Amino acid sequence: MPDPSTGRGCITPRLLALVIQLQSRGWRLSCWDPHLRNPNSDHPKGRACDVFPGRIGVRPSIAETARGDALVTALQASAEQTGIHYLIWYGRIWSLDRDDEGWRPYNGGGAYDPTSITGGHYDHIHVSVY
DSSP states (O other), X not given: XXXXXXXXXXXXXXXHHHHHHHXXXXXXXEOOOOOTTOTTSSTTTTOEEEEESXXXXXXXXXXXXXXXXXXXXXXXXXHHHHTEEEEEETTEEEEGGGGGGOSEEOOOTTTSOTTSTTTTTSSOEEEEEO
């Protein structure tokens, strides 16, 4: 399916359903991207979106962080129904496969600086689906 968030590339029908739901609630998203710096990313596979509670490259305000926290809590609760595989937010990663471990520190996945605002996913929520 064409990616309505960027107008480039394609995303899976499962991700499209989630995109439509999030956009209807006022979330700003960016999904398909070639991610040349990280070819293992789910973005070029059409299975990932970044959701922005504020501006990219800027640490979110207290209110934006709270809004992001509320979203990841809702996404976790609906993961089995929506097909969410994993989430990365605010220097932490959570996956359905390892739900019993809860949120774990995010190390950048070998491709990103986990201490930077964007690399550590402090300015956006990464959502990957199966």
